Amino acid sequence: MDKQQLKDCHQRIKPFIHDTPVLTSRLIDKIGNANFYFKCENFQRMGAFKMRGAANAILQLTPDQKKNGVVTHSSGNFAQALSLAAQSLGVKAYIVMPSSAPEVKKEAVRGYSGILSECEPTLTAREQATQEIINKQGATFIHPSNNEQVILGQGTACMELLKLYPDLDYVFTPVGGGGLLAGTALAVHYFGKNCKTIGGEPFEVDDAFRSLKSGKIETNTTTNTIADGLKTQLGDRNFPIIQEYVEEIVRVKEQEIVHAMRLIWERLKIVCEPSSAVALAACFKKKELLTHKKVGIIISGGNVDLSKLPFRPA
Template sequence: MTKQDLIECHNRIKPFIHNTPVLTSRLINGVSGAELFFKCENFQRMGAFKMRGAANAIMQLSEEQKRQGVVTHSSGNFAQALSLAAQGLGVKAYIVMPNTAPQVKKDAVRGYGGLVIECEPTLEARERESKQIEEKYGATFIHPSNDDQVILGQGTACMELLEAYPNLDYVVTPVGGGGLIAGTALAAHYFGKECSTIGGEPLETDDAYRSLLSGKIESNETTNTIADGLKTQLGDRNFPIIQQHVEEIIRVKEAEIVTAMRILWERLKIVCEPSSAVAFAAILNQKEKFKGKKTGIIISGGNVDLAHLPF
């Protein structure tokens, strides 16, 4: 994926996304010891960065493919993103969701025009149901994170950040399925000036950290983390990019995620989800590394269940 691919992607999706604000806080800079720039994708349409990749992936389909619709399996932000992007482009979206997904998420997907198909809460069931929809309706499957067009779309958030602040030393993102950090790493490589990409990951689901060490995609035995958006694993499309362009992945404990999230709510005055706070938690975990450095953070989303806040 080239610099030109990213530029063309950004130009393509601009009418369908927000160029989200970048916030700073002298108080948070004081707490962290770094000069931080928060790219607030919690203000993106449907409340998360995933709108970018979803819009780009659909726009790259042929007219025939668009007529047949798209399908994905997701219980979270990508389900909403693909539904909203498809609605704006006049494309039918089939969303396979585990029957254990919160009702509020199912309602949100339906509100954006997605057709919800419920299945058992296992990856096998999700994949099987998606395959059946592909075969029955001719819909094109779009993976939430392991798809070149999705990766390019997610990279546009970092592009915008570097347009506003071109001299960043680091960009830090959360790591879940790998789409955001892979796209960010490409954007930092092509548009930054000696700008390194760092990942933040919960200690409880540290598959990406272990994958970089072993050189192959690792899985998680447990998914016991408050960062519910980061329970997925890397894929064969994004992992090679991460291997090549990501400097390090920093692991953080659950208590550190909650502390970071609380500081962002209290001091930055924004609603961000636990997964977003993982990137900031990584900086607080490694203060010496980031001391005095101009550091961008992708606040990945703000879709929080307000009935179950961790503080």
């Protein structure tokens, strides 16, 4: 994937996405002893960066593929993103979700005209249900993060950030499945000026951290984290990009995620989900490295269950 592909992707998806705002906070700058620039993908259509990759992936399909629709399996944001992108482009979207997925997310998929199928909450069940739809409908499978067109789409958020602030020293992003981190790293490589990409990840699901150390894709035995959007693992398409272009991955504790999330809510006056706050928490862990630096942060999404806020009063 090269510079021109990123440019072409951005032009392709522009009619279907928002160019989201960049916010700053002098108080957060003071706490981190750096200048932070928050790219607010919580204001993206359907509330997360994943709209970018979903739109690009569908736009790259042939007419016959579009006619037969698209399918994915997801318990969260990509299910909503693919549904909305498909609806915007007049394409059917078949969405496989585990029965344990929050009802509010299932309703969102239906609201975007996604054709919802529920399955047991295991990866095997999800893959089997997806394959049945492929066999029956001829739909094209689009992976939420391990797909080149999705990765390119996710990278456009950082492209927009660097267009406004071309002299950033670092860009931080959360890492779950690896699509956002890989896309961001490509954008930094091609459009940044001596800029570096760093990923943030919870200790409780630190497979990406361990994968960079071992040189092969690692898995998690537990997923006990508040950052529900980061419970997936890297794939064979995004991992090589991360290996080549990501400086490091910083692990953060659960209480550090909650602290960063609360700061974003209180000081930026915006709703962000716990996964998004991981990037700021990682910045605070690297405070000495970032002293007096210009730091971009991708606020990945704002689809939070308000009944489960970690800082609600007892």
